[in-house]
Amino acid sequence: MGKTRKNILITGASSGLGEEMARRFAAKGRNLGLCARREGRLETLREELLAANPGISVAIRGLDVTDHDAVAAVFGELRDELGGLDRVVVNAGLGKGAKIGSGRAEANLATARTNFIGALSQCEAALEIFRAQKYGHLVLVSSISADRGLPGAKAVYSASKAGVAALGEALAAELAKTDIVVTTLLPGFIATDMSSKAGDSSALTATLDEGVSAMVSAIEKEPRRAALPGLKWQGIDVALRFLPNELTNRLV
Template sequence: MSTLSSKTKRVFITGGASGLGRALAFHYAHAGCQVCIADVSDARGEETRQELQRISPSTEMLYRHADVTHEEDLQIIADELNQRWGGLDVLINNAGVAQAGAIEDVLLSDWEWILNINLLGVVRGCKVFTPIFKRQGHGHIVNIASMAGLLDVPRMASYNVSKAAVVALSGTLEQELMDAGIHVSVVCPSFFQTNLEETMRTTDPSLKKMMGKLLSSGKLSAEQVAEKIVLGVEKHESYILPHIAGERLWLAKRYLPQRLYSKLFQRSVSRMKPRKN
């Protein structure tokens, strides 16, 4: 792991009790940062906090229960960290869920569910912590999106849209907040080894099984993805794309004629189609 800058000392991570959020917390704890994680799972959260404390016994590690669909949960944490730590250096909006299904099958309630967490959960985090960053004159917002937000994965419209909106939000805030000394990064990983399928909603059970297989077969672990994110944050990268193959496909989408890109994309995602019995 790279040496962190002197300004990276206080870190807050939503969805920090498992998966990528947990891996990020470990990276920052190893660097001697004060880390506060938030999650809806208190058992996992406290277990992770204890592990973080063992990594850096002399540094304060915190767990706080927070549901990103409730602005007041995040506001309470922001107020506490501002008083307890005197501010914050890095905000990581990581909490997220997945949903899959054909457009005609997915309920509007499922659209509302995923957008409330994946998009508005990020919006709430940015809204609540930006005033702290503005007052202190610096800070870094890290929004976890997905390559699904840059590409067009079939039968995952609600997930794609939620992540594409996070990409747009991040770019907007980068322009809006740069004069205040605030950096914004959006992270777009491809499949990697995490537990996203645990909370996944789908209209087709085979899609959930497929997602679990793809996640478990990812070439990078959550720890490796976290390491790339930490390095990207240190470099103030606007787009952090941990997977080379995903980045190449995104570049192909941007620069190739649509017909050629579509053929390339269809070949790359053909393995995602569930097999018929």
């Protein structure tokens, strides 16, 4: 990476990973454009960030990433308000889910719409801006679950995150010889409200501090792909991708 990415847009910034990433980047002196459905929580976060870091700018917008036209409009507004965008973190996600065919299709469809179609809308809007200015850093927050389809209630979540990972891989290959960098993050279990509701293994779950520290560190290094946090999740990533199903079925 060359110059510092000064102006950063983060979606899904009202809680969990997005909220904590906003705190970390604010502490580094970056200007932030923050989006989420819960605009009231963004107002509170903006006040907190400006009080702790008075030298930065924080712009907020309410946004449902499943509204494609709204995504394009809001990204443009935040670019204009901040005076440009250097990095966009596609983070907004949904963890609903049910066994397929169990009569709860709407939970699965909502997860697919938010996690994949919503991510695609964000990539469209971000890359339109980056292509026009000929530089930028696009960060896609996928999941270790992208490595191998997970059974039961997590099936659609893992499928949607696999779609995000494949999208990141495609864009990284396409843009490899340009000044637009694409990074795909594959976090393992990190303690958030979403992970607790999903019933993730407590023995494998990293603290929010540990998880977001790893994410921010990886984002700043701008790799093409990063499984995290730590060697444990890098190992699980390799195992899920390359070991036979007979062995990995025990992990999922």
